[in-house]
Amino acid sequence: MADPVVGNIFKSGAIVWLAPAGETLPVADTIAAGAAWGGNWSRVGFTKAPVAVKYEDEEHDVDVEEFLSSVDRYKISEKIMVETVLAELIADYLKLGIGGTVTTVAATSELVGKDILEAGNDAIKPKYVVGFEGTYVNAVGLTLPVRFFVHRATVKLNGELTFSKKNGDYTGVPLQVSGLANTASNGRLFKFERVTAPKIA
Amino acid sequence: MAEVNETKTLVDFLLAAGGGLTNRIYGDTDVPPSDYTPAAGPCICLVVRGGDADDESDAVKECSFQFKVYGPDRPTARAEARKLHAVLQNAKSSIIKNARRETQPVTLEEPENGWIFALVFYSVLFTNVS
Numbered sequence: 001m002a003d004p005v006v007g008n009i010f011k012s013g014a015i016v017w018l019a020p021a022g023e024t025l026p027v028a029d030t031i032a033a034g035a036a037w038g039g040n041w042s043r044v045g046f047t048k049a050p051v052a053v054k055y056e057d058e059e060h061d062v063d064v065e066e067f068l069s070s071v072d073r074y075k076i077s078e079k080i081m082v083e084t085v086l087a088e089l090i091a092d093y094l095k096l097g098i099g100g101t102v103t104t105v106a107a108t109s110e111l112v113g114k115d116i117l118e119a120g121n122d123a124i125k126p127k128y129v130v131g132f133e134g135t136y137v138n139a140v141g142l143t144l145p146v147r148f149f150v151h152r153a154t155v156k157l158n159g160e161l162t163f164s165k166k167n168g169d170y171t172g173v174p175l176q177v178s179g180l181a182n183t184a185s186n187g188r189l190f191k192f193e194r195v196t197a198p199k200i201a
Numbered sequence: 202m203a204e205v206n207e208t209k210t211l212v213d214f215l216l217a218a219g220g221g222l223t224n225r226i227y228g229d230t231d232v233p234p235s236d237y238t239p240a241a242g243p244c245i246c247l248v249v250r251g252g253d254a255d256d257e258s259d260a261v262k263e264c265s266f267q268f269k270v271y272g273p274d275r276p277t278a279r280a281e282a283r284k285l286h287a288v289l290q291n292a293k294s295s296i297i298k299n300a301r302r303e304t305q306p307v308t309l310e311e312p313e314n315g316w317i318f319a320l321v322f323y324s325v326l327f328t329n330v331s
Contacts, residue, residue, distance in 0.1 A: 011298035
């Protein structure tokens with residue numbers, strides 16, 4: 001906490017990245033704002049809705065007969081969700097929401113190129129690590145990243161796929177990322193990282 | 202907290218932005234200076250046309266700007282509007298938090314002299330300089 005600083009007011013879109021659970025997080029010391037995160041990280045294409053993060057926890061109040069108000073309070077569960085709507089209707093993005101297997105067939109003289117998603121009857125949900133990045137410009141004009149990570153998560157389709165010719169909207173893929181405890185790191189759920197200054201030359 | 206000079210900030214930003222944008226950029230006027238003629242090439246006039254009420258903190262303010270992008274003909278005026286869009290959409294600086302186009306450009310003609318311009322509006326969020 002500190003005195004108010006207008007530079008800390010943040011206004012940015014967000015770029016979403018995704019990798020199989022266990023992937024190393026991008027290191028802010030070497031990966032600049034806007035740069036690819038490397039490793040097995042894949043950028044998750046255009047989005048047609050804002051990236052929204054929702055954190056919820058459930059609390060238990062400790063009450064005693066002697067006082068009207070609680071004497072203590074504990075967190076007894078928590079969850080984090082990241083929601084957006086992807087703008088591209090492709091098999092890989094549907095797979096994120098529904099599961100299944102994507103087969104890619106290259107075009108030949110006899111075959112059309114195609115992506116095929118076969119989905120259904122998959123009880124086991126794949127686990128991912130999900131991150132997103134926004135940027136801000138500091139007082140001397142340098143663009144710096146703000147990153148948010150969910151260490152382990154599952155993804156589900158978070159609404160309808162809408163097909164209509166009656167308005168100017170287009171089909172999006174609504175996704176919800178739901179965090180899981182990172183069992184490899186003391187049950188941590190998420191990480192927020194804001195680069196506040198570049199390296200000193 | 203001093204209030205940012207939003208028009209000067211935006212004009213200075215656009216003049217420094219490059220991208221092949223004209224350097225004839227004029228703030229706080231909706232018509233070019235008297236020595237301008239479209240034959241000289243594109244020019245941009247911008248004025249604040251409104252915006253949101255002041256933020257609760259007074260730390261930021263959102264202004265809606267009207268841009269008139271003049272050119273010797275309709276294609277040139279619209280091409281300059283696209284250059285403007287390339288440098289201004291999602292723009293950020295130490296003072297500009299974000300910029301977004303509010304409407305698609307419309308090509309119009311000044312009734313007095315027939316000059317062609319593309320009319321377009323952008324919303325720009327500024328920090329007030331502390």
